[in-house]
Amino acid sequence: MLIVKKFGGTSVADKDRIYNVAERCLEDYKNGNDLVVVLSAMGKMTDVLIDQAKEINPNPSKRALDMLLVTGEQTSVALMEMAFDKLGVPAISLNAFQVAMHTTSVYGSARLKRIDTERIRHELEGKRIVIVTGFQGVNKYDDFTTLGRGGSDTTAVALAAALHADKCEIYTDVDGVYTADPRIVPGARKLKEISYDEMLDLATLGAGVLHNRSVEMARKYGVELVVRSSLNRNEGTTVREVTKVERMLVSGVAADKNATRISVIGLEDKPGIAFKLFDYIAKAGINVDMILQSIGRENKKDISFTVDENTADDAVRALEEHAKSLNAERIDVKKNVAKVSVVGAGMMSNPGVAAKMFECLFNAGINIRMISTSEIRVTVLIDENDCDRAVQAVHEGFGLED
Amino acid sequence: MLIVKKFGGTSVADKDRIYNVAERCLEDYKNGNDLVVVLSAMGKMTDVLIDQAKEINPNPSKRALDMLLVTGEQTSVALMEMAFDKLGVPAISLNAFQVAMHTTSVYGSARLKRIDTERIRHELEGKRIVIVTGFQGVNKYDDFTTLGRGGSDTTAVALAAALHADKCEIYTDVDGVYTADPRIVPGARKLKEISYDEMLDLATLGAGVLHNRSVEMARKYGVELVVRSSLNRNEGTTVREVTKVERMLVSGVAADKNATRISVIGLEDKPGIAFKLFDYIAKAGINVDMILQSIGRENKKDISFTVDENTADDAVRALEEHAKSLNAERIDVKKNVAKVSVVGAGMMSNPGVAAKMFECLFNAGINIRMISTSEIRVTVLIDENDCDRAVQAVHEGFGLED
Numbered sequence: 081m082l083i084v085k086k087f088g089g090t091s092v093a094d095k096d097r098i099y100n101v102a103e104r105c106l107e108d109y110k111n112g113n114d115l116v117v118v119l120s121a122m123g124k125m126t127d128v129l130i131d132q133a134k135e136i137n138p139n140p141s142k143r144a145l146d147m148l149l150v151t152g153e154q155t156s157v158a159l160m161e162m163a164f165d166k167l168g169v170p171a172i173s174l175n176a177f178q179v180a181m182h183t184t185s186v187y188g189s190a191r192l193k194r195i196d197t198e199r200i201r202h203e204l205e206g207k208r209i210v211i212v213t214g215f216q217g218v219n220k221y222d223d224f225t226t227l228g229r230g231g232s233d234t235t236a237v238a239l240a241a242a243l244h245a246d247k248c249e250i251y252t253d254v255d256g257v258y259t260a261d262p263r264i265v266p267g268a269r270k271l272k273e274i275s276y277d278e279m280l281d282l283a284t285l286g287a288g289v290l291h292n293r294s295v296e297m298a299r300k301y302g303v304e305l306v307v308r309s310s311l312n313r314n315e316g317t318t319v320r321e322v323t324k325v326e327r328m329l330v331s332g333v334a335a336d337k338n339a340t341r342i343s344v345i346g347l348e349d350k351p352g353i354a355f356k357l358f359d360y361i362a363k364a365g366i367n368v369d370m371i372l373q374s375i376g377r378e379n380k381k382d383i384s385f386t387v388d389e390n391t392a393d394d395a396v397r398a399l400e401e402h403a404k405s406l407n408a409e410r411i412d413v414k415k416n417v418a419k420v421s422v423v424g425a426g427m428m429s430n431p432g433v434a435a436k437m438f439e440c441l442f443n444a445g446i447n448i449r450m451i452s453t454s455e456i457r458v459t460v461l462i463d464e465n466d467c468d469r470a471v472q473a474v475h476e477g478f479g480l481e482d
Numbered sequence: 483m484l485i486v487k488k489f490g491g492t493s494v495a496d497k498d499r500i501y502n503v504a505e506r507c508l509e510d511y512k513n514g515n516d517l518v519v520v521l522s523a524m525g526k527m528t529d530v531l532i533d534q535a536k537e538i539n540p541n542p543s544k545r546a547l548d549m550l551l552v553t554g555e556q557t558s559v560a561l562m563e564m565a566f567d568k569l570g571v572p573a574i575s576l577n578a579f580q581v582a583m584h585t586t587s588v589y590g591s592a593r594l595k596r597i598d599t600e601r602i603r604h605e606l607e608g609k610r611i612v613i614v615t616g617f618q619g620v621n622k623y624d625d626f627t628t629l630g631r632g633g634s635d636t637t638a639v640a641l642a643a644a645l646h647a648d649k650c651e652i653y654t655d656v657d658g659v660y661t662a663d664p665r666i667v668p669g670a671r672k673l674k675e676i677s678y679d680e681m682l683d684l685a686t687l688g689a690g691v692l693h694n695r696s697v698e699m700a701r702k703y704g705v706e707l708v709v710r711s712s713l714n715r716n717e718g719t720t721v722r723e724v725t726k727v728e729r730m731l732v733s734g735v736a737a738d739k740n741a742t743r744i745s746v747i748g749l750e751d752k753p754g755i756a757f758k759l760f761d762y763i764a765k766a767g768i769n770v771d772m773i774l775q776s777i778g779r780e781n782k783k784d785i786s787f788t789v790d791e792n793t794a795d796d797a798v799r800a801l802e803e804h805a806k807s808l809n810a811e812r813i814d815v816k817k818n819v820a821k822v823s824v825v826g827a828g829m830m831s832n833p834g835v836a837a838k839m840f841e842c843l844f845n846a847g848i849n850i851r852m853i854s855t856s857e858i859r860v861t862v863l864i865d866e867n868d869c870d871r872a873v874q875a876v877h878e879g880f881g882l883e884d
Contacts, residue, residue, distance in 0.1 A: 095537055132557075135497055137564035144567065147575050148560035151553035155534075158550035162539035165546065173549050177579045178624050199624065222580050222601065 081246040086118040086236035091310040093123035102163040114204045118214040118236040121152025142187035150224045153213035160211045171209040176216040183217030183225045190225035195242040230291020237294045241301035255309035256317035259480040260333040264468045267481035275322040281423040281457045282334045330424035330478045337418045340392035343384040346409025364398035366391045370452040418467035421459040434458045440477030483648040488520040488638035493712040495525035504565040516606045520616045520638040523554025544589035552626045555615035562613045573611040578618040585619030585627045592627035597644040632693020639696045643703035657711035658719035661882040662735040666870045669883035677724040683825040683859045684736045732826035732880045737873050739820045742794035745786040748811025766800035768793045772854040820869035823861040836860045842879035
């Protein structure tokens with residue numbers, strides 16, 4: 081089997097952990113598998129590098145910052161090669177140039193376009209474990225780029241797709257995907273498998289195990305993903321196109337506390353006003369999540385939407401810049417809100433899920449501020465203070481416990 | 483003018499020094515010059531990386547070590563790009579892959595073979611200051627290599643040669659080449675200019691300002707070298723093919739305290755024995771400096787030679803391994819010796835230089851243990867304790883003071 085394994089920064093944070101990873105890979109290698117190991121920068125190294133950059137220039141150019149940041153993963157892969165060498169295993173470390181991993185030109189948030197597999201295949205044929213820098217690429221100017229959030233997972237999935245690997249294992253500090261965050265719901269159950277779509281909704285909605293970019297790419301190329309812990313031998317969760325006839329109604333409950341609700345009150349009720357508003361937001365580079373439009377009084381309407389709390393100030397600024405054109409009465413910002421979602425491929429054919437969820441929240445005395453649904457997901461916006469209780473209530477209400 | 487400037491690790495050790503370098507370059511840039519800036523790793527970063535490697539594997543493979551070490555210079559150039567950016571100067575950082583700097587395959591001590599200048603020329607045409615990682619290259623396997631000692635100087639000179647630069651400035655912590663080490667001889671005089679050959683002898687013999695590899699390359703390609711300080715604006719010393727008719731008899735006195743003398747006593751006086759001995763040493767990868775063969779008693783002879791003190795133990799081991807074949811009576815090792823040399827193109831046509839030097843040493847009561855001469859150099863081996871006094875005496879004897 082050809083297996084791509086990805087280990088995050090905490091898994092390679094120090095000597096002991098580096099050897100833990102190396103020994104773990106060694107087992108698979110000894111069993112005759114070909115291995116490609118994708119690594120992130122060690123521990124907090126990326127943060128340290130960013131601080132170092134900001135000391136020189138509080139607002140460093142993204143090109144220069146990428147040039148600096150890529151040294152983080154290169155350090156990890158070089159040290160890992162040394163660890164394998166010490167264990168007597170032939171291994172070779174490669175950076176984005178050496179592979180090469182071609183990306184779009186946007187520094188700081190590039191997208192992978194194409195991966196040359198020749199060098200990796202050559203090294204695999206020589207029975208070497210190939211260690212590749214995650215998170216980074218090379219653009220058409222022959223400059224280093226970084227892939228932004230979830231970058232190393234994306235590197236791993238893209239490599240698995242390009243190499244037609246049998247599976248892509250993402251090692252993290254939790255041992256799989258749970259029906260809810262086990263820190264909030266002690267009875268949360270680990271899922272043995274989950275479909276790409278369900279995982280995508282869980283990833284997007286703040287389950288925090290996998291970044292949605294990597295899940296999207298895995299779905300697109302049919303890469304079998306396994307999420308498991310680097311700290312124990314538990315089996316983990318497999319993400320794939322699940323073909324079971326009988327699907328679980330709900331596979332999990334996700335929560336995201338990083339939401340901010342922005343309400344634009346008293347807009348004129350005329351065509352094009354929503355387009356105009358979200359165009360301003362989009363041009364400011366801000367992703368909008370839930371959207372709710374309500375009919376107001378006297379030919380007026382209100383539009384509310386949620387954004388990541390990090391981008392809330394930028395969103396408000398963008399709206400205020402165009403206050404005249406929008407002609408709204410006021411902008412209302414509510415920061416301490418949270419999104420709670422139930423996700424499950426089974427709900428497509430079962431209209432009662434939303435109602436059931438609302439019942440659970442009602443019984444727990446929790447007020448719903450916004451609602452948004454997709455084919456396999458129901459999301460509500462509630463006060464952040466109610467979030468943990470809401471997750472517990474919904475988890476229990478759908479009988480997801482062990 | 484196109485100028486290549488090289489700054490060592492101490493010149494970029496922290497934020498203030500990085501800005502000092504940037505501002506210095508800015509002056510030349512504003513005067514309309516094209517600049518290529520070659521940087522070493524910051525301060526002690528290379529040592530820190532080596533320690534980090536040895537923690538993982540006390541004997542890391544040279545390939546993996548180079549993969550790790552090159553992150554040092556990449557950090558320097560990325561931060562320098564940010565500093566230029568802050569000062570409002572267009573600049574771009576490039577590593578060995580991006581340039582590309584092609585080297586031989588030997589990790590840890592590769593030699594530059596060829597430099598692609600297209601990317602650099604393109605950036606210079608765009609009026610950008612080009613910042614290049616020193617010390618590193620890429621070999622035919624598309625792997626990073628490092629150039630070994632004096633590597634960054636060599637990178638700078640090679641770039642100057644490939645780009646047909648008008649000059650190559652090597653910035654260091656002294657402000658030029660002196661007639662002797664100013665710490666030992668307070669009256670030492672800074673040379674305004676010096677020939678490649680003289681500089682080469684001074685470099686090889688421990689003046690410590692420039693590595694001989696870079697001087698050799700500068701001579702080969704006729705690159706005008708300027709050695710100057712990054713801490714002041716003094717003019718420095720220019721190294722070039724000096725064409726003055728009247729040459730100074732002696733241009734400087736150099737000392738090297740890192741010598742060890744090894745004597746092989748009581749060898750059979752038959753043909754081939756010296757070849758055999760130095761073949762063993764060469765096969766152990768050890769450079770031999772001075773060699774002296776003396777006629778011994780009863781058909782025996784002694785051979786003495788000097789090596790760098792770091793390689794002395796290896797040399798002795800190599801000899802002991804072949805003790806039987808060499809059939810020597812014993813091996814004598816003397817560690818606390820020093821080499822003192824006078825260098826000067828003028829001595830070619832002046833046979834009295836050696837005699838004058840010996841007279842100076844005799845007057846100072848210093849015992850000479852070995853003598854070696856070339857066309858433009860006289861070197862003596864003396865006790866390390868006598869070294870500083872010897873340099874002072876010779877410097878004074880040849881009237882080199884200010």
